[in-house]
Each structure stands twice: as structure tokens, then as C-alpha cells.
Amino acid sequence: xxxxxxxxxxxxxxxxxxxxxxxxxxxxxxxxxxxxxxxxxxxxxxxxxxxxxxxxxxxxxxxxxxxxxxxxxxxxxxxxxxxxxxxxxxxxxxxxxxxxxxxxxxxxxxxxxxxxxxxxxxxxxxxxxxxxxxxxxxxxxxxxxxxxxxxxxxxxxxxxxxxxxxxxxxxxxxxxxxxxxxxxxxxxxxxxxxxxxxxxxxxxxxxxxxxxxxxxxxxxxxxxxxxxxxxxxxxxxxxxxxxxxxxxxxxxxxxxxxxxxxxxxxxxxx
Numbered sequence: 001x002x003x004x005x006x007x008x009x010x011x012x013x014x015x016x017x018x019x020x021x022x023x024x025x026x027x028x029x030x031x032x033x034x035x036x037x038x039x040x041x042x043x044x045x046x047x048x049x050x051x052x053x054x055x056x057x058x059x060x061x062x063x064x065x066x067x068x069x070x071x072x073x074x075x076x077x078x079x080x081x082x083x084x085x086x087x088x089x090x091x092x093x094x095x096x097x098x099x100x101x102x103x104x105x106x107x108x109x110x111x112x113x114x115x116x117x118x119x120x121x122x123x124x125x126x127x128x129x130x131x132x133x134x135x136x137x138x139x140x141x142x143x144x145x146x147x148x149x150x151x152x153x154x155x156x157x158x159x160x161x162x163x164x165x166x167x168x169x170x171x172x173x174x175x176x177x178x179x180x181x182x183x184x185x186x187x188x189x190x191x192x193x194x195x196x197x198x199x200x201x202x203x204x205x206x207x208x209x210x211x212x213x214x215x216x217x218x219x220x221x222x223x224x225x226x227x228x229x230x231x232x233x234x235x236x237x238x239x240x241x242x243x244x245x246x247x248x249x250x251x252x253x254x255x256x257x258x259x260x261x262x263x264x265x266x267x268x269x270x
Contacts, residue, residue: 031202031231034238034266038231039166039196039204041073041157042085042118042130046267048072053246057256063097065255067109077120085116085130093145099253107141114155114172129158134172136186138179149179151186159194169193189213202231206242214252221250225260238266 037043051069058065068091075085091109098105116130123129134155140146151174159168169192176186194208206229211222227244246258 029200029202032198032200034268035198035202035204035229035231035240036161036164036166037268038229038240038264038266039194039198039206040128040159040161041087041168041170042075042083042116042128044075044083044120044269046072046074046269047264048267049262049264051260051262053258053260055246055248055255055258058095058098059100059253061097061100061102063095063099063102065093065095065098068092078117081120083118083120084132085118087114087116088112090139095144099144102144105142105144107145108139110146111137111139112174113137116155116157126160126162127158128160128168129156131156134174136174136176143183147176147179147186148183149176149186151176164198166194166196166198185216187214187216189215202240204229206244211250219250219252221248221252221254223248223258227260227262229262231266238268240264240266 037045038047049069049071051071053067053069055065070090070092071088073085073087075083078084089112093109094104094106096104113135115132117132118128118130132155134153136147136149136151138146138148138150140148153172153174155170155172157168157170159166171189171191173189174186189212191211192208194206196204196206198204207224207226209222209224211220213220224247225244227242229240229242231238231240233239240263242260242262244260246260248254248256248258
């Protein structure tokens with residue numbers, strides 16, 4: 001019940017913040033526009049995020065895990081009205097005693113590849129959306145870093161941007177369809193509601209929860225992530241830096257606490 005209450009609180013905050021932002025029409029700088037685009041997972045913007053998550057106090061042996069997610073997002077125009085946005089998440093993991101006295105493992109985790117077919121223009125009500133397939137690719141280099149399974153399923157995202165607020169949610173579901181016969185099956189739903197508030201000068205504050213529900217094993221695990229970010233330039237290269245805490249919850253092998261640091265390279269289309 002704790003995780004359900006946390007998600008309901010997040011959705012309540014999202015609804016209140018969105019209602020307060022109606023009618024905001026401030027003029028945006030280049031940094032403000034880039035920050036706003038980054039809040040949209042299916043924006044027409046090439047980006048390469050490097051997302052570092054560090055979690056402490058995992059399981060009975062007080063384990064630790066460092067995960068560097070490399071997450072390139074590449075939009076491709078497929079017609080006058082539609083884009084195809086490809087998104088890859090490739091984790092590089094180093095962990096110690098995450099599953100009891102299990103020692104240290106370092107290597108790749110499983111890759112998640114999503115493809116969103118998205119209209120180039122929002123709906124008349126301002127809704128931005130995309131749907132498509134998601135693939136789980138067993139790139140894990142150790143049994144304790146990956147599932148050993150190839151999986152497929154649907155994914156969708158929907159959001160609305162009003163003034164300096166972005167409110168939305170991303171969801172996918174993956175079923176395993178092939179892979180090592182001695183590994184457990186995958187039947188997981190991932191849900192990520194999010195809200196972001198942009199400020200002048202390319203600053204932003206974001207709040208989301210990343211929840212994974214394993215239906216076969218009645219396991220719910222997630223984190224609430226809060227972070228501040230700033231768009232800047234390294235020479236002529238636009239980038240964003242972000243940092244903030246992670247609050248774990250769930251009934252599985254969860255951490256006690258953690259934090260996230262992120263660096264994003266952006267390649268705006270001219």
C-alpha cells in the first residue's frame with residue numbers, strides 16, 4: 001500500500017501544478033526552449049543522456065549498486081505528419097552484495113529499445129503522444145546483471161506542456177519470448193509518471209517515479225526521483241546537467257537510499 005500512496009501523491013501534485021499553470025505565456029530563451037524539449041521523451045531533438053544512479057543499503061547484506069544508463073534518443077521523420085523516435089537504454093552496472101553475500105559483478109545489463117510513432121503536431125487540446133514496440137535484449141554479461149531473456153511488448157507515452165510545466169506518463173509492458181530456459185520468465189509492467197517545472201535561464205525541477213511491477217512474482221519495486229537541472233553550453237555544444245535524490249520503495253530487493261546525477265548532450269535540429 002505504501003507505494004500506491006506515493007504514486008497517488010505524485011499524481012495529485014501533478015494535477016495541482018498543472019492547474020496552476022494555465023495561461024502562462026512567458027517568452028522563452030534558447031536555453032529555456034532546450035530545457036522544455038528535454039522534458040518531452042518524444043521531442044524532435046537528438047539527445048544522448050548519461051544517467052548515473054547510485055543506490056545504497058540493498059538487501060540483507062547492505063549491498064551497493066552503481067548504474068550508468070546510456071540513453072540515446074534519435075527522432076526520424078517518416079512522413080510529413082509522423083516521426084519515429086527510437087530510444088535505447090543500455091546500462092553499465094557495478095554492484096556488490098546486492099543479492100546477499102553475492103560478491104561483486106561489473107558489466108552490461110539488459111538493453112531496452114523503444115520505438116515511438118508520434119504525430120509531429122500535438123492534438124487540438126495540446127496532447128503530445130506516441131506508441132510503438134519495446135524490446136528487451138539480453139545483453140547482460142553476468143547472470144546477476146541481466147535476465148537472460150529476450151522480450152517484447154507495447155510502449156506508450158503521453159504528455160502536455162502548458163507554459164513552464166510538463167506533465168505526462170510513460171508506460172510499457174514486456175513479456176519474455178525467448179532466451180535461457182533455466183532463467184525466470186519476464187512479465188513486467190513499467191510505469192513512469194512525471195512532472196517538470198522550467199525556470200528562466202534553462203533551469204528546471206523534475207519529479208517522477210519509476211515503478212516496475214513483476215506480475216508473475218507479485219513484486220513491486222520503484223524509486224521516486226527528484227532532481228534539479230541546468231542547460232548550459234560547453235563551447236558550442238548544448239548540454240544539461242542534473243542531480244538529485246532517489247527514494248526507493250517496494251516489496252522486493254530495494255535499496256535504502258540513493259542519488260542520481262545526469263549529463264545530457266543535445267543536438268538541436270536546424
